[in-house]
Amino acid sequence: MRRAAAFLALLLCLYWTGAQGESGGLTGNDITQTEIQSEILGVKSTSDQTNITPDIWAELKELRDMAIEHSVELRNSKSKIEKLEQEKLKIESADMMARLKISEHVMEELKMENTDLLDRVTSFEDKNKVLEARMTVSENEVEELKRQNADQPKVAFSLGLTDSGTIGPFNTDITLKFSKVITNFGQVYSPTTGLFTAPVRGAYYFSFTTLDGRNNVRREVHLYHNDKRVLNSHNYSAHSSESVSNSLVLQLEKGDVVYLVLPAGQSVYDSAEDFTSFNGFLLFPL
Template sequence: MTTSENEVEELKRQNAVLKARMKTSENVMEELKKENTDLQSRVTASEDKSTVLETRMTTSENEVEELKIQNADRPKVAFSLGLTDAGQIGPFNTDITLKFSKVITNFGQVYSPTTGLFTAPVRGAYYFSFNLMDNRSNAWRDVHLYHNDKRVLWSANYSANSYESVSNSLVLQLEKGDVAYLVLRAGDSVYDDVNDYTTFNGFLLFPL
């Protein structure tokens, strides 16, 4: 083989090596492109998730702010009362409205110890409860809860023993300006002292 032929063969060999290296580089390039495409897809998906989370976070923050506003605007209405420190009240010849003179709490100033009336500041659902003790033996214990001029609850029991009580509770729908109060029936009495045996409580559940 001549020198020229040898040189040609060498060039062919080198060219084959270059082609092989080029092919390898192209394969590496394609693999990198695939990896880059996959990475871009993952980044896009992550960005989408981040956007969704940001949207949900913004929505939650807005809801919290709205609840804060609603809570700030909601009337603060609640009372808890004791009747007296004077002992036995009654019996009387007629029904009387009980006037609870010991104000434990009176948020919103909704209960008047002077009149014995709770006055609703807003239309809503209100919860009321009471406990009344009588220190007489062999006597009825009768108390009525009124809504405006309508009796909505009559609680009574008869006991041969002294120092027994009657309790009850209910929820009323009241309009703004409506009143609720407790009435002691004629012929009955009620007892209270520093131990707060006789109490009247109420609060606004929610406006309507």
């Protein structure tokens, strides 16, 4: 029992020594064998222990050294752990910085792409506005042309003379009256009078063909503008069934008349096949 009490006192002494070392107090090197002996002797006098062998002192010293060594190793381990944690934090911080730089670079590229896209969209919108403006102009021009075309009179005629065969010759000049109306847009030609009357001031195109079935005769026909002869067409042939054809463009005022005249002594021939015809139309108003 006395040995157990002495050993317990020794353990309490070692625990106190370790606590002083950790708290910055006495270290293992500061505790001398004499101090330990004094403490043990105090325990001895208290517990009436009368005998402690030298082996116990050696064991106590070995235990104290082990406790100090463990305390130092614990502090070193803590220091190593702190260093490792700091290194880990540095690595993680460097990795985060690198990732942040990559993200910033990607963000700059996206900003540049977005700017380029906005520029392209703006350019497209500008081109689209130009196209819309041109389309509006074109539509307006088309509408104006439609209006002009609607306002422009429809003037055109194509006529055949007769189905009765030969007309003439006569002792005087006569106006040929084309009785077979093929087309007469605007009702500009009168089969009764044989006159084409211009409905508007403009440029007009006229053409005619006449056929004469006689032999060895002079074939002739005249085109008149009002009372003025503007075209004299003729030929001479020993053969029968010769035709005379001609055409011209006239500038007419509104109300002017155009007609074909068969001179005295001349004749023309026509049938259902329209060998003799008279045609005209408005080229454009003036």
